[in-house]
Amino acid sequence: MITDQITPPISAPPIPMSEPEEPYLTIRPSKGWVAPGLKELWKYRELLYFLTWRDVKVRYKQTVVGVAWAIIQPLMTMVVFSLFFGQLAKIPSDGVPYPIFSLAALVPWTFFATGLASCSGSLVGSANLIKKIYFPRLIIPLAAVFSGVIDFSVAFVILILMMLAFGIVPTLNIIWLPFFLLLAFVTALGVGLWLTALNVQFRDIQYIIPFLVQFWMFATPIAYPSSLIKNELAHTLYGVNPMVGVVEGFRWALLGTNTAPGPIIIISTLVALAILTSGMYYFRRMEKTFADVA
Numbered sequence: 001m002i003t004d005q006i007t008p009p010i011s012a013p014p015i016p017m018s019e020p021e022e023p024y025l026t027i028r029p030s031k032g033w034v035a036p037g038l039k040e041l042w043k044y045r046e047l048l049y050f051l052t053w054r055d056v057k058v059r060y061k062q063t064v065v066g067v068a069w070a071i072i073q074p075l076m077t078m079v080v081f082s083l084f085f086g087q088l089a090k091i092p093s094d095g096v097p098y099p100i101f102s103l104a105a106l107v108p109w110t111f112f113a114t115g116l117a118s119c120s121g122s123l124v125g126s127a128n129l130i131k132k133i134y135f136p137r138l139i140i141p142l143a144a145v146f147s148g149v150i151d152f153s154v155a156f157v158i159l160i161l162m163m164l165a166f167g168i169v170p171t172l173n174i175i176w177l178p179f180f181l182l183l184a185f186v187t188a189l190g191v192g193l194w195l196t197a198l199n200v201q202f203r204d205i206q207y208i209i210p211f212l213v214q215f216w217m218f219a220t221p222i223a224y225p226s227s228l229i230k231n232e233l234a235h236t237l238y239g240v241n242p243m244v245g246v247v248e249g250f251r252w253a254l255l256g257t258n259t260a261p262g263p264i265i266i267i268s269t270l271v272a273l274a275i276l277t278s279g280m281y282y283f284r285r286m287e288k289t290f291a292d293v294a
Contacts, residue, residue, distance in 0.1 A: 048143055056150055059147065071154060074158075078106055082102060085224065096255050106222060108247065110151070111188075112184045113216075115188035116213060120195040120205070122140045122144040126140050141196050142189065183242060187243060191275060226264075236263045
């Protein structure tokens with residue numbers, strides 16, 4: 001018996017599918033003056049958080065008293081100022097007990113000085129990271145200044161407790177404190193951007209920074225009130241130093257002093273914004289060289 005056998009059709013071999021090409025990003029150095037790239041900073045906001053937390057941990061790693069240094073520094077300076085300027089030199093304090101008068105200025109000043117010092121050396125301290133991967137370099141100094149917010153918060157709590165111990169209750173003007181803190185932040189970041197970019201090129205900048213901070217401290221009304229300047233025009237122009245607006249603003253908001261920062265705060269704000277804007281543009285102009293010379 002003969003049966004018909006049906007041969008199944010021979011299927012063609014499958015055509016290999018080409019894998020989709022992975023997207024890639026070509027990074028080229030910028031030329032001339034370029035925008036700060038704030039949108040790119042927002043994309044890397046998680047990296048900003050981790051670098052900020054890293055700076056906080058590194059600062060207090062293997063320390064004996066840890067975060068208590070945020071309290072010790074302004075308190076010890078307050079004691080010295082109270083002894084020499086308050087008791088011996090009899091510097092007026094706008095009707096406020098001198099220890100509180102000076103501490104109300106030292107808390108924001110310490111935040112500014114710490115942020116400025118950390119920001120100025122941030123690029124050189126992160127040289128290995130800069131040479132390995134790409135990310136907005138502006139994140140590094142930004143994280144260095146942000147890390148000081150924790151120290152400020154601790155010192156601010158101590159300030160409030162001391163005020164209550166002296167029978168001083170913060171005024172309703174305290175709602176303006178975030179603005180004055182932001183002004184200190186902008187000033188520290190703006191000056192820090194200039195110094196950290198210069199520090200990559202000229203390493204002797206690191207020796208200038210302590211002198212700059214010390215000189216700036218005595219040019220700011222911390223140990224003395226700005227009311228000592230009787231000339232109204234000179235008193236207003238004193239606001240060219242942005243930290244004058246910050247210090248006078250803190251005292252006015254917390255202690256209710258009569259030295260409301262009016263025109264001073266306007267000048268301080270404009271100067272701080274000018275320093276920050278110019279610092280960001282200079283930083284962006286120089287960042288193409290950071291990986292080569294850091």
